[in-house]
Amino acid sequence: MTLEVTDLVGGYSQIPVLKQVSFTVAKGQLVGLIGLNGAGKSTTINHIIGLLRPQKGSIKINGVSLSKDSKRYKQSIAYVPESPILYEELTLKEHIDLTIMAYNLDEKQAWQRAQKLLTTFRLDKKLDWFPANFSKGMKQKVMIVCAFLTDADLFIIDEPFLGLDPLAIRDLLALIAERKAQGAAILMSTHVLDTAQNYCDKFVLLNEGQVTASGSLAELQAKYGNSQATLADLYLQMIERN
Structure with missing residues (x-):
């Protein structure tokens, strides 16, 4: 097991947004974190990446918590946020160099991987560009390149399709499938x-800070008694019941 979230209670104040949230993401598995705006998706992710500390419960990656070994925990994660976060004073090349140093990667091997990713996302001619020169979609591609440059055990991808063109979406999905096959765990909010x-192999359905249902599409269809329902149908049905 890579990611284990157990009875997580947390939020941005003493009043918890998350209430006993529990789920897992195993190696080689893509899990979709599904919920309406305000359901708790971003709050959950912010706890996992360490921006927020749990009020109760635990979060472990390969059995290690942030409080037990923060360096090992953080180097196990690669994160692609919904809104790109880049350093305005650094070029694309310098962002890649920074990622290599932060994750203590072998420079030669990392740059070989980077060149392949840059070519895939059509950024290979833009190494000397600064963030001010990039569109929002291009900034998102920079975040994807930097994340998938790493050897992370857990990839967290927050609303990855916003701002990406259809070709980039196709390439990202192929990249996710490749890393899954290599044994990475992936949590995707969308x-x-x-x-x-x-x-996705499995889904975690959030509503008002609680996990209302989780499992594969077939398991969710069985839970809600509709073997022909789409994921959208099931989520709307869950909302109406609650």
Whole structure:
């Protein structure tokens, strides 16, 4: 097991947003974190990446918590945020160099991987560009390149399809499938439910800070008694019941 979230209670104040949230993401598994705005998806992710500390419960990656070994925990994660976060004073090349240093990667091997990713996302001619020169979609691609440059055990991808063109979405999904096959665990938050249904192995459905249901599409269909329902159908049915 790579990611284990157990009875997580937390939020941004003493009043918890998350209430006893529990789920796992295993090696070689893509899990979709599904919920309406305000359901607790971003709060959950912020706890996992260490921006927020749990009020109760635990979060472990390969059995290690942030409090037990923060360096090992953080180097196990690669994160692609919904809104790109880049350093305005650094070029694309310098962002890649920084990632290599932060994750203590072998420079030669990392740059070989980077060149392949840069070519895939059509950024290979833009190594000397600064963030000010990039569109939002291009900034998102920079974040993807930097994340998948690493050897992380857990990839956390927050609303990855916003701002990406259809070709980049195809390439990202292929990249996710490749890392899954190599044994990485991937947690993806998205509102694009038809794409999630086609690519995710399991789903965690959040509503008002609680896990209302989790499992594969077939397991969710069985839970809600509708073997023909889409993921969108099931989520709307869950909301109406609650």
